[in-house]
Amino acid sequence: MSNVILEVNDLSTKYITRYEESVYAVDHVSLQVDETKSLGIAGESGCGKSTLALSLMGYYFPPLHYTNGEIIIDGRNISGMAPDDVRKSILGREIAYIPQAAMNALNPTRKIINFIEDVVQAHDMYVNKKEIYERARSLFETLGLPAEVLQKYPVELSGGMKQRTVIAISVILFPKVLIADEPSSALDVTSQKMVIKMLKQLLETGFISSLIFITHELPLLYNVTDDIMVMYAGQIVEKASAHDAVFDPLHPYARGLMGSIIVPEDGLRDVKLTAIPGVPPNLKDPPSGCRFAERCRYVRAECRGASVQLREVGRDRTYRCIIPEGELREIYEKEAEKYGR
Amino acid sequence: MVDKNNVILSTRGLTKVFGFGRTKTLAVDRVDLDIHKGEVVSIVGESGSGKTTLAKMLLGLLNPTEGEIYFQGQLRDIRSRKKKQEYWKNIQAIFQDPYSSYNTFQKIDSVLLDCIRMRGGSRLPKEQKIEMMTEACGFVNLKFEELTNKYPFELSGGQMQRLMIARIFLLKPKILVADEPTSMIDACSRATILDFLMQLRDEVGMTVMFITHDIGLAYYVSDNVHIMERGKFVESGTADQVILHPKDWCTQRLINDVPKIHEEWDLSTVEYPT
Numbered sequence: 001m002s003n004v005i006l007e008v009n010d011l012s013t014k015y016i017t018r019y020e021e022s023v024y025a026v027d028h029v030s031l032q033v034d035e036t037k038s039l040g041i042a043g044e045s046g047c048g049k050s051t052l053a054l055s056l057m058g059y060y061f062p063p064l065h066y067t068n069g070e071i072i073i074d075g076r077n078i079s080g081m082a083p084d085d086v087r088k089s090i091l092g093r094e095i096a097y098i099p100q101a102a103m104n105a106l107n108p109t110r111k112i113i114n115f116i117e118d119v120v121q122a123h124d125m126y127v128n129k130k131e132i133y134e135r136a137r138s139l140f141e142t143l144g145l146p147a148e149v150l151q152k153y154p155v156e157l158s159g160g161m162k163q164r165t166v167i168a169i170s171v172i173l174f175p176k177v178l179i180a181d182e183p184s185s186a187l188d189v190t191s192q193k194m195v196i197k198m199l200k201q202l203l204e205t206g207f208i209s210s211l212i213f214i215t216h217e218l219p220l221l222y223n224v225t226d227d228i229m230v231m232y233a234g235q236i237v238e239k240a241s242a243h244d245a246v247f248d249p250l251h252p253y254a255r256g257l258m259g260s261i262i263v264p265e266d267g268l269r270d271v272k273l274t275a276i277p278g279v280p281p282n283l284k285d286p287p288s289g290c291r292f293a294e295r296c297r298y299v300r301a302e303c304r305g306a307s308v309q310l311r312e313v314g315r316d317r318t319y320r321c322i323i324p325e326g327e328l329r330e331i332y333e334k335e336a337e338k339y340g341r
Numbered sequence: 342m343v344d345k346n347n348v349i350l351s352t353r354g355l356t357k358v359f360g361f362g363r364t365k366t367l368a369v370d371r372v373d374l375d376i377h378k379g380e381v382v383s384i385v386g387e388s389g390s391g392k393t394t395l396a397k398m399l400l401g402l403l404n405p406t407e408g409e410i411y412f413q414g415q416l417r418d419i420r421s422r423k424k425k426q427e428y429w430k431n432i433q434a435i436f437q438d439p440y441s442s443y444n445t446f447q448k449i450d451s452v453l454l455d456c457i458r459m460r461g462g463s464r465l466p467k468e469q470k471i472e473m474m475t476e477a478c479g480f481v482n483l484k485f486e487e488l489t490n491k492y493p494f495e496l497s498g499g500q501m502q503r504l505m506i507a508r509i510f511l512l513k514p515k516i517l518v519a520d521e522p523t524s525m526i527d528a529c530s531r532a533t534i535l536d537f538l539m540q541l542r543d544e545v546g547m548t549v550m551f552i553t554h555d556i557g558l559a560y561y562v563s564d565n566v567h568i569m570e571r572g573k574f575v576e577s578g579t580a581d582q583v584i585l586h587p588k589d590w591c592t593q594r595l596i597n598d599v600p601k602i603h604e605e606w607d608l609s610t611v612e613y614p615t
Contacts, residue, residue: 187388188388259532266585
């Protein structure tokens, strides 16, 4: 029985716009991450992946507002805490977040060691600079970053090096959960591999207890994480193990995503990639029934009625569709025969 | 589709040096490239290997330090402004960042009208211009009626990049240089963009030069692939040849670095730079 590190029950958050309209970007999301495990979140742009990451930290600032649900990190409920308490005792220590353009977040006029001093001193004022330097140096060396980086300015580092430095800074206080939001999407493939190796190393050596990895690159998720959760329009539409999510997706949207995978393997040129037509719905006024109905190939009249609940199939596997599992599989099989794949 | 005897653009000993003295950098090193009419050719390499510098020289945005560029068999001459504009009717580009490719203050209708004007259609009747713009937007699955009177920032990244292709469809250049057109947009829109590039080749007969660091994308779209490393071509050949049977270790590394789903992705070979 493994230890649950992060548990989220029925979390909903919304954005309130200038015109007092509510945009429900995260809608009743429940998830669970065990110790030493990693969870991947997939979906196209505008599906609420990044908002979910922000919401998980429990630190809300306008226009993002908390609606309901609870976030439990290692047995401690953080959802009702005051923002200042969250910032001092949760962020960085319990949960750390690497935003999308993290490498551009470094102030060009300061050395890397200054950022580390800031992070450590914000949480523990009585550490002297020498101690911080020693701690940073040992962490950097474990993670394969040269110690000279500490004395450099951000402009002296390459993109991949900057990104790895930011990750190292964010884990200096050994947080339990690390949320990485597209940490490698601005890098080339070689630097991307280094970033991924570093994240895996952090998880293996126990610097962090669990990892949440957000990206739209499915081959990457498949190789990095244990479980994959597919999000669409603020909701979870499918959650399965990495293998099942890629090779045997049940939800039509998840299946559509798999149609856009491009890998340099034999046979890629024989299949025509399929993109899902249309765009995600506007969450100011989400459709009453299934949110994917407008773009779904297998849409039925019942789809547009009441909201669709998550269905459980087997162990640790859920999907959100009105069509039962057996029937869905039949449809997919027929289609595969027809198009020969 | 590929006309082996018809070389549309070629370079001989093309070199670009940035800086001088101690800080001298050799960005492109004596590159010989032949692009045939109607093919999709990919230049693949990691960042800093000189892909974009090469593209900029072909586009006439940078002057080569040494070497010649031949366009349709003749030495390219773009010394005067007029000749340059004439050259740009034949070669056009799509850049990486759709958000900064547009003029923020220019409406989309005007972006497309400029393309018609560039092809010498400024005196056409209004109805015909609208028809041309509708056709171009239809080519990339956009609705022209929905785009009129809008500014580029009102579109999503994928839509902007598709509009870029609509522009190319109107301009109908002989060569299109696509410099990492898909790296800023998400995986779902990526497939669409790549399919439109292939349609441009098949339906319009355009020659496409595709620049990327992701060898998977290059494999999906291209006929010929060149692998670039430190300003030089280290391996060239047809896509199947280069990617399924790589010979050079740079190619092998590029292929190993891309995450795969049917084969194991080996992380143990990664070495951090010191």
